[in-house]
Amino acid sequence: MNTGQMLITIGAIFLLTMVILTTNRGLVTTNATMIDNRYGILATSLATSMIEKATGKAFDHNTDTTAINDVNLLTNVSALGIEIGEDRNYPEDFNDFDDYNCFITNPKLDTVAFEGTNRKIIFKTFCRVDYIRTSNPNSAWNQKTWHKRMIVRVISPEMTDTIKLSTIYSYWYFR
Secondary structure (H helix, E strand, C coil): CCHHHHHHHHHHHHHHHHHHHHHHHHHHHHHHHHHHHHHHHHHHHHHHHHHHHHHCCECCHHHCCCCCCCHHHCCCHHHCCCCCCCCCCCHHHCCEHHHHHHHHCCHHHHCEEEEECCEEEEEEEEEEEEEEECCEEEEEECCCCCEEEEEEEEECCCCCCCEEEEEEEECCCCC
16 A cells, blocks of 8 residues: 555545544433433423422412402401421421421422433422512512412423422402
8 A cells, every 4th residue: 555545544544533423422411411401401390390289279378268359358468478286297287388488598408319311310399489469470579469489390300491480379358
């Protein structure tokens, strides 16, 4: 084999190596994106489940058994969260929407281990409940209203982004 043939062979091997490396890099990137999406979907499901559980409860501790028509009878802004007799470790015992505000003080309450891709993934859910005004639902309001907002954040060290969902829960009184 002469020098020209040797250079062409080395060039062909180099091109083949570059094609293989580029293909592998593309596959690894696609796989990482699929894993991120999988975790994002799972985190969104956790946040949605939390919102569904909370909106299935009474609007307020004072409205869980009776109807009220005076906003002053609602729970004080500073008292939003679990009431006496409720335990943050047993969310199934919560009786009203703002009980989920306790996730601020104990974020490990809703920790889920997900076995996948040979590693254990921990998700932590943080909930915050505030009163809001209809004129500005994106900001917390420091007075009682007929509307409460819940913000749910799900984080994981394995995810690049935090999943954040929110909902507004209103109290309606019909005579």
